[in-house]
Amino acid sequence: MNDSQKQLEHLAEMRSLMERSTRFLSLSGLSGVWAGGCALVGAFFVRNYLEAQYLGEYDVRDAYFDRSGSVANAEPGNETTLVLAALVVLTAALAGGWFFTARKARFRGERIWDASSQRLLWALVVPLATGGVFCLALLYWNLIAFLAPATMVFYGLALLNGSKYTLGDVGSLGLLQIVLGLAGMFIPSRGLELWAIGFGVLHILYGGWMYYKYDR
Amino acid sequence: MKDILTQLNPVFDHRNRLGIMSILAVNDWVDYGTLKELLNLTDGNLASHMKPLEAAEYVEYRKQFVGRRPQTTYAATVAGKAAFKAHLDTLERLLKMNEAK
Numbered sequence: 001m002n003d004s005q006k007q008l009e010h011l012a013e014m015r016s017l018m019e020r021s022t023r024f025l026s027l028s029g030l031s032g033v034w035a036g037g038c039a040l041v042g043a044f045f046v047r048n049y050l051e052a053q054y055l056g057e058y059d060v061r062d063a064y065f066d067r068s069g070s071v072a073n074a075e076p077g078n079e080t081t082l083v084l085a086a087l088v089v090l091t092a093a094l095a096g097g098w099f100f101t102a103r104k105a106r107f108r109g110e111r112i113w114d115a116s117s118q119r120l121l122w123a124l125v126v127p128l129a130t131g132g133v134f135c136l137a138l139l140y141w142n143l144i145a146f147l148a149p150a151t152m153v154f155y156g157l158a159l160l161n162g163s164k165y166t167l168g169d170v171g172s173l174g175l176l177q178i179v180l181g182l183a184g185m186f187i188p189s190r191g192l193e194l195w196a197i198g199f200g201v202l203h204i205l206y207g208g209w210m211y212y213k214y215d216r
Numbered sequence: 217m218k219d220i221l222t223q224l225n226p227v228f229d230h231r232n233r234l235g236i237m238s239i240l241a242v243n244d245w246v247d248y249g250t251l252k253e254l255l256n257l258t259d260g261n262l263a264s265h266m267k268p269l270e271a272a273e274y275v276e277y278r279k280q281f282v283g284r285r286p287q288t289t290y291a292a293t294v295a296g297k298a299a300f301k302a303h304l305d306t307l308e309r310l311l312k313m314n315e316a317k
Binding site: 004020 | 231234235238239241242243246250253254255307310311314
């Protein structure tokens with residue numbers, strides 16, 4: 001092997017070390033696909049639930065908005081079911097996401113809990129926890145219609161922040177979530193559809209694309 | 217060509233030392249265990265490659281206790297980062313010349 005070939009090999013190895021030591025690369029595309037599937041099931045459930053509740057009275061979209069939109073109209077009731085549905089979707093999405101990413105890490109011979117994954121988690125946690133408390137405040141004031149778009153905005157900010165420490169594609173997914181979320185703040189009556197597009201369809205598209213690009 | 221080869225820093229004349237410097241160039245402080253794992257080296261191996269880098273003052277270290285266990289963390293010094301960058305620049309020129317031939 002001649003000298004320049006050797007040096008080229010060293011350079012490739014150095015690049016890989018720099019990347020592996022700063023970024024968590026075991027994030028699996030399947031985690032995204034799974035989370036998107038959970039979101040779609042959840043959104044579908046909420047839609048049907050509202051339809052059943054207000055059968056004949058309203059168009060479902062108006063039901064979602066009325067039920068959720070106005071402080072004046074607020075009567076306590078099915079919020080509990082909606083919040084419960086959200087928690088179930090979140091738990092299922094996280095558990096499955098963890099499973100696929102842990103599987104990929106094992107396959108790559110990397111640990112799922114190391115300096116790079118901790119850094120990524122920390123970058124995600126701060127905007128997510130902020131958004132969580134923000135949403136609790138919305139719930140407290142019964143501004144239910146703004147919950148769905150607000151979760152998207154903060155989730156998008158978290159992804160954008162975390163993209164520095166994992167596969168870079170996550171950053172543009174974050175930007176799209178922010179845009180959809182902000183749109184939802186202005187048209188809250190379409191909040192459920194926008195949420196299904198953002199958390200459901202985009203996750204599946206991005207997850208599938210990332211799986212195709214990195215995991216096969 | 218010979219000229220440039222002599223400009224290559226002898227301290228970096230091993231892939232593991234280049235590996236150590238690559239990791240320290242893009243991270244603040246990295247502990248011994250993480251370095252060992254990333255580079256896939258044994259304790260003794262990593263220590264022996266760290267020595268010349270320490271002697272040249274390209275890396276500095278800090279010892280502290282995490283709970284009861286002592287932990288050593290490493291960082292690249294300003295001089296170390298400069299030398300590493302110069303080494304990469306030289307490598308780049310070398311490869312470009314080879315390409316031109």
